[in-house]
Amino acid sequence: MTRTGAVASAAALTFALAACSPSNEQPTESAESTSTATAGTEETSTVTIAGNLQGAGASSQESAMDAWRAEFQNANAEVTVGYDPVGSGGGIEQFLSGAVPFAGSDGLLDASEYEQAVQQCDGDGGAYHLPMYISPVAVIFNIDGVDSLNLDAATIAGIFDGTVTTWDDEAIASQNEGVELPSSTITVVHRSDSSGTSENFTDYLEQASDGAWPYEASKEFPETSAQRVGADGTSAVVDNVTTTANSIGYADASRAGSLGTVAIKVGDEYVPFSPEAAANIVSASPLSAEANGENDLAYEIDRTTTDSSAYPLTLVSYHIVCSQYDDETERTLVTEFEKFVASEAGQQASATAAGSAPLTAELSAQITAILDGIAANA
Template identity: 50%
Template structure:
């Protein structure tokens, strides 16, 4: 579907974010080691979205890409998944990071002002467990099943020594202390993934569905802005518990989630395993690689409370300069070097070779 000339005009503001000179066509993905051909790419590329990706973006992908392309500056604003998708739709940024893919009806409704069509590229480039993090004096690890987690966040379970927690943690000394659940105050893909897990794995205890904005009917606990804000609220509180990208879990107690008859701690490998065990969503465009996660899997070694964060771009850009830089940057991110850079920076799980093959084909379609 072609957008009207009025809608195309709206893309001018977004295109102004990208000033590009002397760009090479069909630039190969940058390498991080060994001898490389000097890059002729230059300009400034703007992206925004998922705060979960921030460490991977800043310390992994941006650092690696700019090292190989010294005349390129990439700015990524970790404003949250919802804000990033909206900025991308408005043409204010050339790409977005999002902790969920666009829904089919959202793509149909559009618009995507930086694109010439409604066909978008969505690539699952950042895979990480969502950690349940808590701050209880003297307790470092807990075992919890999905129903117990749901009841904690709805306020049905209010004390840390509740029988439902104590029975699964016989070796822990649990205090007679109030539980303070902390949730995201902003529209968040992490919240969307967390509530999707609860809705699938504990539907009787969690009836609010899969939502990116915390349900208004659940009024207890505290709210915090962004991943960093939530983690700081948990660290600074007493008896607090929250959910965040696992890269931010250092210094806090963490939860092993019940899968089948076992309790599974979060690891990058367990997160990658659930992604590979899940199919792509049906009815999507050829370059829209939205994954339908199996949150109720009982396979050994999988961790179902996982965040799959996407890179989102146009299949065809209004501005060829946007296309060139986005394509080169996405090529680097999905490469083995790019995935390793993210793993070192953020503890994420590198995508599998089979997923990389699909992702590379999707990136190649950008023009």
């Protein structure tokens, strides 16, 4: 399926960005409905669009995507948006094959995937990462009568690697005085699919555990010696932890629900997850040295910070888009949806639905300018 065919067919869609631009004010041949987006609080333009937009990728964004999709479709009666939460790896695979015009991913393209994007996207510009969803990753657990625990990165690494196997292990008990911990064996629940959430989680363990995590960051959870269960997608991880006594897992914090959660050690303090702490770690992190030029907003998150106002186990979930599309209708559908996602209204929708940290006004405006520069061949 070509990328144009994916846009013209109904299905699943994903990510977004800031406000509509004057360059898009002329309707396309298929234009029938009106879209208005905002950057910060300023309305920048109105464009007329119609068609079907399809995306696929990170399941962490599912709640936010439902909110973005509903609001964008309410404002654009002739547009259908769909999104298939197959996981970051699956979304990237579909994007690089031309099956969808954008992908959602909690992880970054690697060098070979950047090269594939140059071949798949029209022109020589390849693909860009646009940060749309900033959210803490929660370490979730199910221990009867326990709602929260304090753990440092080395202990979390030991649990997920299988060197810490029971809840009353001294490594856990010493950080949780007064908490009644069972002697039960810990069951680790991890993602079995290719997952950007796994990549962020393992990147945190690799960077912050002082060598206790012997694996490289990866979308695929490694073959550790822990008693463990693999689950396909965020919902399945949460369901397995919910139904398995004395289990532990990791998931986008918006899906933690009533499960117990971990406050992770940052510097000398234990920091619970929050949107504000997640936003702080992104603000303090540089762009990746491997980024595809100044329009590729791929962040290198600093997991080793000692600033207790920051939560280093944070994912930045991206919408990966082409720097150029093969026709104007396709370009307009992608960029107008993404502008809405990045807008103040779009970010408030995801904050309400999923507890995410809204983009700053400056980042939203930067994303909008990048989207305005995306071209079409015809």
